[in-house]
Each structure stands twice: as C-alpha cells, then as structure tokens.
Amino acid sequence: MTEPDVDRLRRRLGGADTDRVVQRLRQRMARGQPLTGTISLSRPTPAERLAMERLLGRRPGRGTSLTINLDDLDRVVRRSGLHPAGLAAAVERLTGPVPVSAEIRAAEEAAWRTASAPLERLGRRGTELADWSTDRGTVTLLRRLSGTPAAASRLAEDLVQVLALLPAEGTPLARLAARATGDAHALDTDRPLATLVLSAVRAAWWPGDDEPTSPTERRRALWDSAGVLVDELSSTVLVLNVTAAVGSRLHALTAPAANVGEPLVLTLRQLGRERPSFPAGTVHVCENPTVLAAAADRLGPACPPLVCVNGQPSAAALRLLVVLAAGGARLSYHGDFDWGGVRIANLLRSRVPWRPWRYDATAYRAAVVGAAPGTLTGQPVEAGWDAELTELMLRHGARVEEELVLDALLADLAGSE
Template sequence: MSRRVELREYLLSRTALAEVLEAVVKKYHDRNGVSGSVRLSSDEQVTALRRLGCRRLGSGRLHLDDLENALRASPFQCGVVDALEAWSGRPPTTRAGVRGAADAAWACFAERLTGGRSEREGDPVAIWLAEDERYVRGEWERGGENVGRDLLRVADAGRALRPEHDARPLAVFANEVAKDPHALDLDRPARRFFDRLLLALFADAEVALPLRAEGREALLAAAGLAPDDISSDVVVANLEGEGAIPMAMRATGLPLTLPLMTVNALGPVRARFGVAWVVENPPVFRILLGSLADVPPGQRPTLVCTAGQLSVAARKLLDVLVGGGATLRYSGDFDPGGLKIARGLVRRYGEAVRLWRMDAESHARAVQPNAPKPPPGSLRTLRAAFPELCAAVEEHGVAYQESLEEGLVADVLAETDPDRPERAGFM
C-alpha cells in the first residue's frame, strides 16, 4: 500500500480532524501557502493532532508550519499540500492561483474575441474591450459557455458593421451574421452586449447608459442599421396637417394604426385645437371615437391610444405633437402600469402634460367594492410623483378608466364646441 493511500485512510479515519482540515484548506487558500494558524474547538482535535506529531497546540490553535513539520517527520513523509490532496481527493488551491487561472482563461477567451487584433489596428471588438473589459469579463465569468457564445456572436456582428452603407434592417443584419433574424432582438442576451459594443464604437452618437428606446435607435442609426419600424405602432385619430394621412383622417373620420416607419415619414402634423387626448386602453379609445360619430370630421379632437406602455412609435408621435405646441391630456388606469405611464409622460414632456381625470377624487368615483389591492411595493417609486393618488390606490384598491367613461366622453365632446373660449384650458 502506498504512503498516499495510507495517509488518506489515516486522515479519513480521524473524524476529529475533518473540521480542522477544512479550516486548513481555507487558510491555505487565503494565505496563498502554508502559513498562519487555525482555531481548534475540541480536546479530541488536540489529541488527534498530538498523535500526528504536532507540538505547538497550547494556545488552542494549530499553526500550519507545525503541521508541516509533523507530517514530514511522520511515517507518511509528506507536507501539508500532499496531505490535503490525499484527504480531499484534489489539490488545494490558493487565492493567487485561482486568480492566475482566471486571468489566463480570460486572456485566452479575449484572444478568441479579438482574433488577436488590437485596438490600434481598429478592431471593433478590441476597441470595445479597451473601454468595457471589466463588464464583459464579469458577464463571461458568471455566465459561462452560453454567454461566451453570445459574446463571440456579437464580435462577429461588430466586424460586420458597415455604417457608411445604406441602413440595413437589424433583423436582416442579424440573419447575415448569426443565421438567426432574432439573434439581436431586445429579449435576447446578446443584444445587451451588442448595445454596449455600439456604445464604445459610436461615442459621437452621445448616448449614455442606461439605454432607452431612443438611445438604442440612435446607436443603430450610427451603426448603419435600422430598428424594427413596423411592429412598433400607435393608434391615432384626427390629426391635423396637409399630408395624405391627416387628409384621409379628415375625409373618413376613421383612426389609423401607424407603424414607426409611417410616424417617421409623417411630416408636419398637429393636434387639432392644440390638444391631444391620450388614453392607455383601446376600449376607452373606441368609446371616445364612437362618441364623436355625429361631430363633423373637421371638428373632432385628436385622440391617441398607447395600448399600454408607450412604444417608440407612440413616443415619436407625441414628440411631434408636443413640438408643434400641443398639450397632452393623459388618462389611464389607477394601477402601477397606468401611473408609470403618467409619470413617464410628465418626466418627458413636463408642463405640456395635464393629467385627465387621474386624481384621488376620480379614483374614488372609479374604484369598485372589494377592488384588488396593488402588489406590495409596486407603488413605492411612484409615491413621490403622485402621493395622494398612490395612498388612495393602496388603501382602496386599483381602478380602471372604463369606470369614468361618461366623464371622459363629456370632456372630449366639450372640446368640439366651436364657441368654447379656451378649448385646451379646462380641468
């Protein structure tokens, strides 16, 4: 039987030593070698160590150099490192060794990412790593093989960018570089890395973290790519302007669902009477639209439906309307989602936004008996913006704007009165 096998059997048979050896493994790791001491917690541990040959145990501590000397003088003729490996079945590690191995592994992967090219050579991935290596390495170390695949995919995408060419749809570009048109969709992990690569490559786009929809769009434009400008849309009725779309609305009185592509191509449009009535829910939009059936098309106020949180198309349209001097009258649900939309509009457009039947009094009229309460903590970040309303929702429950249908319709119909002295100025 070899000395190593004998040593392993000896150490495993001394159950009192298990806790001591675990502490020695940790101390060896933290001290990067055989140094320091560990605390002993029982007479059995002291007895087992004395039998092994350790002498300096009077302080209730085991000094690792004492253990080293005892092991070398024992029949096993080995040191602490050999003993720990025999006991645990694997070599003990040191902090410096682990760090060195991690550094070597990262250096190898970074070499794969850059293909050996440097920042001075203009390699886009090397440029990215020069600015963002700490983040990229951290994500790679935490995410392992899956993140590694995403990073390599983004590296390929970075080298395939052609910002000087006509803009390519992002999905087409993703299919070219990854054989998957959805590889760089917002819900894919690779998109996070791709956005950060673009931030490093196109600093002149003046986009900063945290990224929002407009920032991502600006980065894509700088990179010669185009966002999905079809699936992002907004519903609108009764725009004012000279283009084909406002004229079609005026002629038919019908609303249109406008994709981002169309919003970007609208040209100068305005909100009729200087007010855009913005609602969150499609059913409410339909009720308001129906209430205008007997009003001449040229006298119908501008209505906008966000269908929940604002899409890029909705923001772009409201940007245009506010830029043309419009006031936005927003009405939404009395729940975390509706209040978040309201807060976002106020933050973005400031005094150009006037909340419409969104106060504690309106909530009291809309809330139903035994209304569900909002999830705990869901209104915490909204209290600063709407203290009274959040308190009412937390106490009495959520409510929905459909319960205010009559008042909403009355407000919009009042806007159609040609004798109204200040169409935009009530409530």
C-alpha cells in the same frame, strides 16, 4: 534527493483513514499557509486514531478531537522515506497539484479583465457609451450573464458588433441580430446578449428616466429608441385625421381615412420603415379610445388631428409622437385624473414636449365640482408639469376619467382651427 517510496506513501497516508487529514492539508496549501503547527480533527474514528498512531509512532490522544503536530508529521514523512521532499510534496503526490487560491483568483481576475476588454472599445467610440462601458455595474452584469471569462469574452464581442450597428433606422430585431452575430435569435428576450444590449441602449439612447411599466412595452420602447423594430405588426397606435406628408407611403394610408374622418390603426412597421413627416400644427392626444371614437362620430373629417395612446403608450405611439414633435407639431395632451394617468403623462413628457389639454389643476378642480368622480386609489405620483395638480388630487381623493369630461373635450375639438 532520493525518490519517494510511493507504494508505502499510499499505504500509510493515502487511505480512507487518513483522508480527512490529507484534505485539511490541501486546504492549508490552497490558502498559501505553511504546513506547520497543529491541526485537529473533531470526533475521529478509531481507524483514524490508529492510522495516525502508526504513522507518528505514538498515541496522539484520547479526547473528542485528534490533534496532529504537522512539524512532527513532516519529519516522519521525510526521514522514513515516504517522501524526502516533505509533507507538502507528499500531499501533492497523493492527490495532485494544489493550486494556491490567491494565484487562482489573480488568474481569474486577469481572465475577466481580458474578457471585458471589448467594453473599452465602446467607450472610445463615442460619449454616449463612455460612462456605461466603464461603469462597475456593467462589468458586473457582463459577469453575471456569462458565468465564465470565456463566455464573457464571446458575449462582449457580440455586444460590440451589435452596438456598432446602432442607432439603426427601422431595422427589424431579427435582422439586426443576424447581421451582427450570424444568429437571428441572438437578441431574443431570453438571451443574455439582449439584456446587455438593452442596458447599453437605456444609457445611450433612452431620452428620459420614465419607462413603460409593462415589460413588453418597455422592451419595445427601448429598442425603438435605438431605431430597432420589435413586434413591428403587433405594436399599434390609433389615430384620427393624422395625415402624413404627400409623397410618402404613409400618405397613401392616412389620407383616405382622414378624408372620411375614420379612425385608423398604424403599426410600428408602418411608422418605422421610413422617416415619415407630417404637417406642423396642433395635434391633440388622449389616453382612451372612447374619446377618439366619439370625436369620429360627432366631428368626422372636421376633427383636428387626434392621437390615442390607449393607456400605457406602445412603441408605435411613442414613435408617432416623437416624429410629430420633431416635425414641429404642437402636442396637447389629456389623460385620466388618476395616478396611472399621471404616470403615463410623465412618461410622455420625458419623450416629447406637450402642453396640457384640460389636464392641470384648474381643469381638475372644475371636473371634481361638475362631475361624479370615482375614488382615487393607488400610489400617489408627482405630476411633473403641474405640482398643484398632485396636491389637489391628494386633497380631494377623487378620480376623474376622460369619459366624465368627454363633452368638454369634444367642444374643444369642434372649436379648434
């Protein structure tokens, strides 16, 4: 086969007046379509018409579009010596190789499969990650967070390294990140790896469907469920007369406060640095600090152990309640009779077992009659521990905060063993 006349090819088919035609040909080639039949250019310029007239040796037409017979164009390219191999070869000589889209997609899919291969190792590691690692949503999340197969491969490898260290036992987040990836900030909130790891944590170690509504507390709670400490000093829980077992570091902190009946703030660091244990028995749990402060004022050291979740439970509060329940404590919970309070109670119920402390339909009915409740607003929520409670709250439309039944709560605490 003779060599193409490259200079003539560029003059006849490589100029601006034939560029639209060449690009249309490239598009066809990229889709794997043959350069046969016809193509049409809408609103051709006089220069485009003239270029094709000269190339084909005749006037293609005078309408609002320019129709070009590709079989004729191929014959001209071959016979004139512009390129003996034909039109497709001429296009590639002018503009470079044309990758076929189907082949590109197949290559990309192969690259993505290779990049996500480390997820398969997670599935073989244990049942807790088997479903998550093979879920289509997980692969989609990996692709979205990484953008390219090369980035996805690095991200998946880092993911495997982090999850190999979980669940941890009170490891600070930055230390986990540095140990797994060499970068202490690799698991910061805005990093893709953190999003991917927390997705795995939610599937493998989060014990229930309900999560805190605050993004910050949700993040802390998820990490805490895998034994990782986040913001270990800013996440706190308020307690009264909750004393850790003798011999633990927490005993040295909690015993003096309990001896004088003073409220104490415990941090997530203090609760997560060791596996604290507490004597079994009944532990009352309330939603609002007002209840705990009043109990300290009225009962002091005589008050039974009392924990305040202070609204949406912090990671520290959840950690403490989980430890108490695991040690045999019987948790009795009271919260506000409103939809927010019911959500909090449902969340706690998904993490630890508790029995209602004046927090059921009977108590609500008595509170509505005996107090001056506010108006119940917001989106209704099903009370997971008492279906009748939800019905009553909808019927009465009344909100009863803990402060309105404070005397009854304090009387219960005063009469507890």
